[in-house]
Amino acid sequence: FxxxxxxxxxxxxxxxxxxxxxxxxxxxxxxxxxxxxxxxxxxxxxxxxxxxxxxxxxxxxxxxxxxxxxxxxxxxxxxxxxxxxxxxxxxxxxxxxxxxxxxxxxxxxxxxxxxxxxxxxxxxxxxxxxxxxxxxxxxxxxxxxxFVRKRLMDRPFQQTVVDKQIEQDSTIFRVYDPAEGLNGARTSYFHMSIGGYHAAKPGRLQDLFDYHIYRNNKEVLDMLNVKYIIQQDQEGKQYPALNSEALGNAWFVEEIIPVNSADEEIDALGTFNAETSAILNTEKFPGIKDLETGKDSLAEIRLTDYQPNHLTYISRNSEDGVAVFSEMYYPYGWQAYINGKPTAHFQVNYTLRALEVPAGEHKIEFRFSPEVVETGSLITLSSSLLLGILILGGIVYSIRQSRRKT
Structure with a gap:
């Protein structure tokens, strides 16, 4: 229970x-x-x-x-x-x-x-x-x-002038309303948000709020690609404040900062530069060492297609480097691919994904295909086939029995 x-x-x-x-x-x-x-x-x-x-x-x-x-x-x-x-x-x-x-x-x-x-x-x-x-x-x-009217149920929140202003931006970004914090559902109804209500919350995102976001650590908002922060002016009216330093959907870093525990990892977020550095917990990923963090002046990663279960990027960098993606690290289903080949990725900055990317231009994909779903689908299919065989066998047996009696 x-x-x-x-x-x-x-x-x-x-x-x-x-x-x-x-x-x-x-x-x-x-x-x-x-x-x-x-x-x-x-x-x-x-x-x-x-x-x-x-x-x-x-x-x-x-x-x-x-x-x-x-x-x-x-x-x-x-x-x-x-x-x-x-x-x-x-x-x-x-x-x-x-x-x-x-x-x-x-x-x-x-x-x-x-x-x-x-x-x-x-x-x-x-x-x-x-x-x-x-x-x-x-x-x-x-x-x-x-009971409420169907119109109110289908549209529980009314769009404001602020929402319309933010919707004019066609890029992929996130919005944060400090008045709602982590648990508010209104912002996530209209925009991609770092908050939203659900009984089961991502524990690490909750930690980010408790230890950094609620303490106004802007570097954390930048790495979460928060482009707009809803604030109030002197008259109490809301307006979307543009965060021009949001790091976007993905970026190359110049330095990997190793730490020895999750506690050290989340503490380090208070003093690091999210644009140039990534924090790696070597206790969780002991096999990741000597990462090449090359980055030329024109290096970039661009998100070309966004689906909830499939993300596609194009990267350009003349050197081998490490890319950080502004998406939650979740190893139980998300798989990384470079030019169609499966590639291991790892966690940095306590919550985000990172990937070693070789020099040149590459197509990078993240696909959500958890094994538990595939296993469950296989079990369901096998059970359905077995049930069909049993039903068919029962029908054939009944027909034969009736013919023998006649």
């Missing part, structure tokens, strides 16, 4: 199963009616007793919550006491509500045992009680106020 409290779903599964098993016994004609009445009385007494005990013990409950300290700090003691009284009222109302449903269900079952109603009517009445119970609870969480 993602949260420990989610284990309560097991109780939600077991209770209906026990109810179905009870109905099986109830419909069993071999069990005497007297025994069924006795069982009904015992189970009814237990449930009514539980409700009565909880009702009597309500004075021992504090009805406090995890965020009460914050509520008390921001809203004061009076509001907090009102919240606690509301919780107590919900507790009492639900106990009485449950007691009513227990009595109604018990009465319907008693009428069936006494042969006052038939099995079909019993099933119908229990079904109606279940529906009323479920709908009554469901409406607390999903009701008319939770």
């Amino acid at each position: 993602r949260a420990v409290s989610s284990i309560q779903v097991i109780l939600e599964l077991c209770a209906p199963i026990m109810a179905v098993l009870a109905l099986v016994k109830l419909f069993d004609k071999e069990i005497p009616a007297k025994e069924k009445i006795s069982a009904l009385k015992i189970s009814g007494a237990i449930l009514i007793g539980i409700c009565a005990i909880l009702l009597l013990l309500k004075g021992t409950f504090s009805f406090s919550g995890l965020n009460d300290a914050m509520y008390q700090q921001y809203f004061g003691d009076e509001i907090l006491k009102m919240i606690e009284r509301d919780r107590e009222a919900v507790f009492v109302d639900d106990l009485l509500r449950s007691l009513v449903y227990v009595l109604l269900a018990g009465g319907v079952i008693w009428l069936f045992i006494k042969e006052k109603i038939k099995k079909n009517l019993l099933t119908l009445l229990l079904g109606v009680l279940i529906i009323f119970d479920l709908v009554g609870v469901d409406l607390r969480y999903v009701n008319e106020s939770d």
Whole structure:
């Protein structure tokens, strides 16, 4: 379970199963009616007793919550006491509500045992009680106020003047809104962003925010190709500030700075020059040594095609060099190719990809093709073929058996 409290779903599964098993016994004609009445009385007494005990013990409950300290700090003691009284009222109302449903269900079952109603009517009445119970609870969480117009759902954010200004730039870059930070979803709805909301966040990107971006380390924004930073003027209006020092989608570096751990690697981001240097964790990549970092005055790498799972670059450099790519390093699927040949790449600057590029002009590609997807596809295909063979074999066997009988 993602949260420990989610284990309560097991109780939600077991209770209906026990109810179905009870109905099986109830419909069993071999069990005497007297025994069924006795069982009904015992189970009814237990449930009514539980409700009565909880009702009597309500004075021992504090009805406090995890965020009460914050509520008390921001809203004061009076509001907090009102919240606690509301919780107590919900507790009492639900106990009485449950007691009513227990009595109604018990009465319907008693009428069936006494042969006052038939099995079909019993099933119908229990079904109606279940529906009323479920709908009554469901409406607390999903009701008319939770539904919005389709237009608002398809377009949850409205485009602003700032968004339109940024969209006039047709190059590939990223946008950063300090007001949103890492978790804001609005910027990433309209632009490529270094933030965005998801329950599972890239851990290393979170580290960059915590240790550098939130501390205004502009070198990190440059290496992440943040070309526009949304800021506010003196009147409070937003405008897209152009970061002319953004390093682009890829670049050649002149120096490799070796470090011995991930901690040293992220610390070094506070003092390095992202345009000329790359930080390499030799503990993680011990086999990478003596890298050639040549770079002539006209050396460049240009992104020619961008797809989420396929990036294509053209590089030009008269010397052997190391190129840094402004993309997250993720070895579990991304594969690098130079002129169509698979080439090993490695991680630099704590998060980014790097690649040794020989002198000359080359086509560089990164393709996302994780082995787990290929393995899963193979298993799915094999399972489908096996299922088809079994179904076909079963049909052939049935036809032969019917012919033998005739």
